[in-house]
Amino acid sequence: MLLASDLACERGGRTLFSGLNFSLKRGSLLHVQGANGSGKTSLLRLLCRLSTPVAGKISWDGEDVRELREEYSAQITYIGHQPAIKDELNVLENLQTAQMLAGQPVERDQALHALGLLGIKKYAHLPARVLSQGQKRRVALARLWLSSTPLWVLDEPFNALDAEATNLLQQRIENHLDDGGMAVLTTHQTPSIAVHRVNLLVLA
Amino acid sequence: MMWLGLLRRELLLVLRHGSDVTAVLFFFVIAVSLFPLGLGAEPNLLRQVAPGVVWVSALLSAMLSLGRLFAADHADGTLEQIVLSPLPLVLSVAAKILGHWLVSGLPLVLLAPLLGLQFDLPVHELGILTLSLLLGTPVLSLIGAIGAALTLGVRGGGVLVAILVLPLYIPVLIFGAGAVTSSAAGLGAQGGLSLVGAMLVLAAVFAPLATAAALRIAME
Numbered sequence A: 001m002l003l004a005s006d007l008a009c010e011r012g013g014r015t016l017f018s019g020l021n022f023s024l025k026r027g028s029l030l031h032v033q034g035a036n037g038s039g040k041t042s043l044l045r046l047l048c049r050l051s052t053p054v055a056g057k058i059s060w061d062g063e064d065v066r067e068l069r070e071e072y073s074a075q076i077t078y079i080g081h082q083p084a085i086k087d088e089l090n091v092l093e094n095l096q097t098a099q100m101l102a103g104q105p106v107e108r109d110q111a112l113h114a115l116g117l118l119g120i121k122k123y124a125h126l127p128a129r130v131l132s133q134g135q136k137r138r139v140a141l142a143r144l145w146l147s148s149t150p151l152w153v154l155d156e157p158f159n160a161l162d163a164e165a166t167n168l169l170q171q172r173i174e175n176h177l178d179d180g181g182m183a184v185l186t187t188h189q190t191p192s193i194a195v196h197r198v199n200l201l202v203l204a
Numbered sequence B: 001m002m003w004l005g006l007l008r009r010e011l012l013l014v015l016r017h018g019s020d021v022t023a024v025l026f027f028f029v030i031a032v033s034l035f036p037l038g039l040g041a042e043p044n045l046l047r048q049v050a051p052g053v054v055w056v057s058a059l060l061s062a063m064l065s066l067g068r069l070f071a072a073d074h075a076d077g078t079l080e081q082i083v084l085s086p087l088p089l090v091l092s093v094a095a096k097i098l099g100h101w102l103v104s105g106l107p108l109v110l111l112a113p114l115l116g117l118q119f120d121l122p123v124h125e126l127g128i129l130t131l132s133l134l135l136g137t138p139v140l141s142l143i144g145a146i147g148a149a150l151t152l153g154v155r156g157g158g159v160l161v162a163i164l165v166l167p168l169y170i171p172v173l174i175f176g177a178g179a180v181t182s183s184a185a186g187l188g189a190q191g192g193l194s195l196v197g198a199m200l201v202l203a204a205v206f207a208p209l210a211t212a213a214a215l216r217i218a219m220e
Helices: A040-047 A091-101 A108-117 A133-145 A163-178 B002-016 B019-039 B043-064 B071-075 B078-084 B089-104 B106-117 B123-150 B157-184 B190-219
Strands: A002-011 A014-024 A029-034 A055-060 A076-079 A151-155 A182-186 A198-203
Touching: A002 A040, A014 A040, A014 A055, A014 A198, A029 A040, A040 A151, A040 A182, A076 A133, A076 B078, A091 A108, A091 A133, A091 B002, A091 B078, A108 A133, A133 A163, A163 A182, B002 B089, B019 B043, B019 B089, B019 B106, B043 B106, B043 B123, B043 B157, B071 B078, B078 B089, B078 B190, B089 B106, B089 B123, B089 B190, B106 B123, B123 B157, B123 B190, B157 B190
Parallel strands: A029 A182, A029 A198, A076 A151, A151 A182
Antiparallel strands: A002 A014, A002 A055
């Protein structure tokens, strides 16, 4: 279980939010909403321990994440604004490298299978620089079909995706929740995920 | 396992983007070769300036390649994934630094004896020069990584790295080049080489820690 208590965040001397409390159980999704600049991305980065909160604490299964360190990192799959795709590598290499960095290396066949599910298997051997934004996004998201971590942190995952890919992603997130996983995501759309699973968090 | 994967990725990226490395090597070769042309064909003078010339050129070449150590990974979001990786950041940083040295430090070491011939260095001194570079260039990569991490995301970072890092290179330069000079003077190279070796050990232990801390600050 992910628990945030009395969390506060500052950027450039301005308080984005303070006194933020929420908890996330297995099998549920936290949908973070808010206007531009309200601190959605900053919150996700706090949750991933990419930055430290000015106040408050985040705990994972009752333990402070600052003490869990890498053990906590191993629970997370984070896909940020930037897709972490290297132009010099081909699509397959990009996916395998990303999984290797996440500590979950996969065989070539598994990676190809994931790419196939997202309809980009035919580009597997093309360098990533020739892909469109949406295709790069699909490559980054393909990690979700290989990931076995309980907590997914997704920053605007539906950006640049077409209707078909959006559906695939929603289904994948639902399957993940069904399997007892958790997800935190920001999006300006309303994902069509069973309402009883969704917790809304509105940053003002 | 994962550490080797990261190192392999570093080398693969450089191979795919080979122009950067060859540019640095060309810079080194040309910078060293300009001195005999400018100073004239006076063998005694050339023999005396050779260690300093090769070492200073190596420092400048090492500086040139520091920019791409973290900047590209920072821009495309890979650095976030590296920080989030279950591998401790210190080890990931060490893999990146080793990758940097293998592609931009080691080739300088291998080229040095060839370039030293232009300065009419005797075989023994060529050996000492190569050995001093072998011990010294990893220190350049290690210290440079701290500078590269501290200036990450700062505008005009390239110039800032030079200002930050070059003063820290001075001891390596003095004892690295000094080892060759004192060997030529018949004093033996052991003192200089031992000191450069000691700096290598110190830097290998502390530079990855400092770099990892600086990267965490840059990510905030």
